[in-house]
Amino acid sequence: MAVTPSTHQVFPDIPAKAPEGSTEPGMTLSPKAQALAETLARGIPDRNTLHHILSTQDPDEIEAIRHVAEQTLLKHCGDTVRLRGLIEFSNRCTSDCYYCGIRRSNRAPKRYTLKLDEIVETAKWCGEKGYGSVVLQSGERRDAKFARFISDAVRAIKDETRSTELPQGVGITLCVGEQSTDTYAEWFEAGAHRYLLRMESSSPQLFAMLHPESQSYDSRVQCLRTLKTLGYRVGTGVMIGLPGQTFDNLVDDLLFFRDIGADMIGMGPYIPHAQAVLPGSATIPDAATRLQLALRMIAATRLLLPGINIAATTALQTLAPDGREQGLRFGANVIMPQATPNHVRRQYTLYDGKPCLDDSAGPCASCLEGRVNSVGRRVLRNAWGDSQPG
Ligand code: SAM
Numbered sequence: 001m002a003v004t005p006s007t008h009q010v011f012p013d014i015p016a017k018a019p020e021g022s023t024e025p026g027m028t029l030s031p032k033a034q035a036l037a038e039t040l041a042r043g044i045p046d047r048n049t050l051h052h053i054l055s056t057q058d059p060d061e062i063e064a065i066r067h068v069a070e071q072t073l074l075k076h077c078g079d080t081v082r083l084r085g086l087i088e089f090s091n092r093c094t095s096d097c098y099y100c101g102i103r104r105s106n107r108a109p110k111r112y113t114l115k116l117d118e119i120v121e122t123a124k125w126c127g128e129k130g131y132g133s134v135v136l137q138s139g140e141r142r143d144a145k146f147a148r149f150i151s152d153a154v155r156a157i158k159d160e161t162r163s164t165e166l167p168q169g170v171g172i173t174l175c176v177g178e179q180s181t182d183t184y185a186e187w188f189e190a191g192a193h194r195y196l197l198r199m200e201s202s203s204p205q206l207f208a209m210l211h212p213e214s215q216s217y218d219s220r221v222q223c224l225r226t227l228k229t230l231g232y233r234v235g236t237g238v239m240i241g242l243p244g245q246t247f248d249n250l251v252d253d254l255l256f257f258r259d260i261g262a263d264m265i266g267m268g269p270y271i272p273h274a275q276a277v278l279p280g281s282a283t284i285p286d287a288a289t290r291l292q293l294a295l296r297m298i299a300a301t302r303l304l305l306p307g308i309n310i311a312a313t314t315a316l317q318t319l320a321p322d323g324r325e326q327g328l329r330f331g332a333n334v335i336m337p338q339a340t341p342n343h344v345r346r347q348y349t350l351y352d353g354k355p356c357l358d359d360s361a362g363p364c365a366s367c368l369e370g371r372v373n374s375v376g377r378r379v380l381r382n383a384w385g386d387s388q389p390g
Contacts, residue, residue, distance in 0.1 A: 028060075032061065033058065033063065036056075036064050040065065040068040040069075041071070045304060050254055053296055053303070054247050054293065054300060062292075066330050069331035072331065076306040080378050080380035080385070081334065081372045082133070082334045082383070082384075083133065083336070083337055083380070084171075085122070085123070085125075085133070085170075085336070085339035086337065086338055087114075087340055088138065088340040088345070088348040089119050091112060091138070091139050091347050096211075097215070098209075098276060098277050098279075099210055099239065099270065099272075099278045101276060102347075106275045106276070109348075109349065116152060122134075122339055124161055125339065127163065127166065127170045130165075130382045131381075132166065132381065132383045133172070133194075134171075134339070135173040135196065136153065136173070137176065138176050140177030141176075142178075142183075147179070151190040154172055155191060157172060163382075165382035166382060166383075168191075172194070173194035174187055174196070175196040184230055194235065194263075195235065196235035196236070197220070197227065198267070200238055201239065201245070202255075203252060209278075209279075228261055233386055235262065235264035235265065236257065237257075237266040237311075238250075238267050240268065240294045240297055241285050241289070242284065243278065243283050243284055244280060250297060257305060264308060264310070265309070265310045266313055267311075268316055269287075269291060269316065271315055272284070273352050274352055290319060291316065291326075295316075295327065298332050303331075311336060312335055313327070314336065314354065318351065322371075325371050333377075345357050
């Protein structure tokens with residue numbers, strides 16, 4: 001990475017570091033960090049710079065990275081945080097992802113699927129709160145009854161959430177795993193216009209470690225391509241801090257996001273689940289390190305893909321009470337407030353320590369506004385809040 005020391009400041013709000021021994025209060029940046037900030041502000045980071053963003057341990061450089069990522073976000077996307085009410089409508093799953101608490105072979109969770117009416121009522125509540133968009137998320141099923149159920153739910157939500165502000169109803173993101181092209185097309189036709197399918201890791205080796213043989217890397221990539229071809233706004237993402245994962249793996253993940261043409265990124269720290277069977281969980285970095293790495297991944301994504309939507313995920317909040325706010329400060333601009341009805345929320349525990357299990361959706365909604373405002377940002381209401389096409 002070419003980092004040249006500089007004599008002038010790019011960011012006047014961060015004064016250059018005071019001389020050794022100075023007691024001057026306030027934020028300061030060392031000349032080295034100031035030079036990094038200038039490099040980052042100059043253009044899209046290359047592979048070496050991405051690696052450095054993830055790996056530097058220098059507190060001044062970390063603040064420089066955060067600051068430039070935040071400025072890049074404000075310049076390209078504005079100061080609004082876009083909301084997607086998260087409705088975890090079923091924990092029935094035919095997949096067996098080794099890291100996941102609702103995987104098929106885990107007998108602990110009581111399996112549920114919400115009734116269509118309850119899903120629609122929940123989506124209506126989100127619309128009335130001004131959320132603008134909802135995410136319908138569940139375990140993975142590929143039967144015809146499930147496909148029809150989703151189509152019906154999407155149509156009903158669209159019909160029931162039309163308003164003066166949202167003449168086409170709330171925006172709908174689906175997050176229900178790998179499906180056939182026909183099924184994806186049917187749901188798009190019904191009115192879902194976004195799809196979130198995480199790659200989990202762009203490394204074929206790590207992907208194979210996370211999943212049984214029946215779930216293939218190639219099939220996941222093909223699904224993402226199909227979704228793009230069909231016209232969906234496509235979200236993807238990875239887990240950060242997996243056993244054996246390296247900085248180079250994470251840099252590859254960032255370049256994968258770019259190459260697949262992602263419109264949105266939803267990624268977060270890997271958090272072990274007591275009943276999951278992923279080997280090596282005892283060897284992963286501690287929670288603080290995984291949180292820090294996840295924040296750096298957000299900043300790196302923002303710098304690589306400036307106009308994209310990036311979620312500050314619930315998993316960040318699991319590792320620190322203000323994890324999502326930190327995510328916003330590192331360049332994220334989407335939050336998925338928990339809207340799942342309270343009576344099933346405890347059955348949708350993907351990992352241990354998931355927050356907001358007992359709060360009702362109402363208090364969740366008001367707590368969110370304060371959290372967003374606390375980092376100097378505004379909630380975008382009554383709008384889908386898509387990213388500009390890249
Ligand atoms: N079945 C759908 C799919 O796989 O896309 C949607 C639901 S799946 C449970 C949603 C996401 O939860 C996964 O993509 C995964 O990244 C995340 N997840 C599951 N277990 C996790 C864990 N132990 N730590 C962090 N994230 C986890």
